[in-house]
Amino acid sequence: MTTYLACPVKYRYTYLDPRARWLLKAKSYYSFGSTLHHVLQRFHDAGDAGVETTDEVLAAYEESWIDAGYHSAEEMAEAFGEGREILQRYVAQVQAKPAEAKTLFVERQFRHDFGDFVLIGRIDRVDEYEDGVLEVVDYKSGRESVSEDEVATDIAMCCYQLLLRTKFPDRKVRARIVALRSSDSAVHSLSDGEMVEFERDIAILAREILSENFDERRPVRKPMCERCDFQIACQQDPDF
Numbered sequence: 001m002t003t004y005l006a007c008p009v010k011y012r013y014t015y016l017d018p019r020a021r022w023l024l025k026a027k028s029y030y031s032f033g034s035t036l037h038h039v040l041q042r043f044h045d046a047g048d049a050g051v052e053t054t055d056e057v058l059a060a061y062e063e064s065w066i067d068a069g070y071h072s073a074e075e076m077a078e079a080f081g082e083g084r085e086i087l088q089r090y091v092a093q094v095q096a097k098p099a100e101a102k103t104l105f106v107e108r109q110f111r112h113d114f115g116d117f118v119l120i121g122r123i124d125r126v127d128e129y130e131d132g133v134l135e136v137v138d139y140k141s142g143r144e145s146v147s148e149d150e151v152a153t154d155i156a157m158c159c160y161q162l163l164l165r166t167k168f169p170d171r172k173v174r175a176r177i178v179a180l181r182s183s184d185s186a187v188h189s190l191s192d193g194e195m196v197e198f199e200r201d202i203a204i205l206a207r208e209i210l211s212e213n214f215d216e217r218r219p220v221r222k223p224m225c226e227r228c229d230f231q232i233a234c235q236q237d238p239d240f
């Protein structure tokens, strides 16, 4: 089984204990990411007329701005300026290239029922290319760069490919991460064999989560804790 970077305690907070979700609220980077996602959703949604030019995109950005989680007006003004630059560059790049694909879905949820659990993923965008390939596009608002290897080992990107393949079994699928801060992007496609292996791995992982007694799990400090949103909860444990 491929080893994915994960923390079992995080699974409890993320999947099993909705009361812990409050910890995720009101963070400036979530507000910033949600704002950019919403504007790009409108930009790529053929049904949402009026968000096509740079000026229209920037107007949508002002309308969509979420101000929760910033520590000061200065911090928010700086983030707002960065967001404007990101969107201006993004729109200029899209408009400079001839369209190679048409957008099929924006912000669409896909599900796959495994019987004892359901895999659910909300995909930022799905593009269809002329050769029939379906491409999942995932925006990362905090990233400057991305590599093919990072797409290949990103559990969410593999889940999205699996979800899309189960809905469109006769199509080739691939996944692209777009690092919005630089417009860098990278693509990876799971082969048929890797898709089968991933589906088996995800079922093993999900069933491990379902069978685990999380009340007995104690948090153990590790390098990834430094970047974890749930640290406040784990710090309640005297041995953490």
Ligand code: SF4
Binding pocket: 007, 008, 009, 010, 219, 220, 221, 222, 224, 225, 228, 229, 230, 231, 234
């Ligand atoms: S703080 Fe560390 S132990 Fe706690 S959930 Fe996050 S990664 Fe896991």
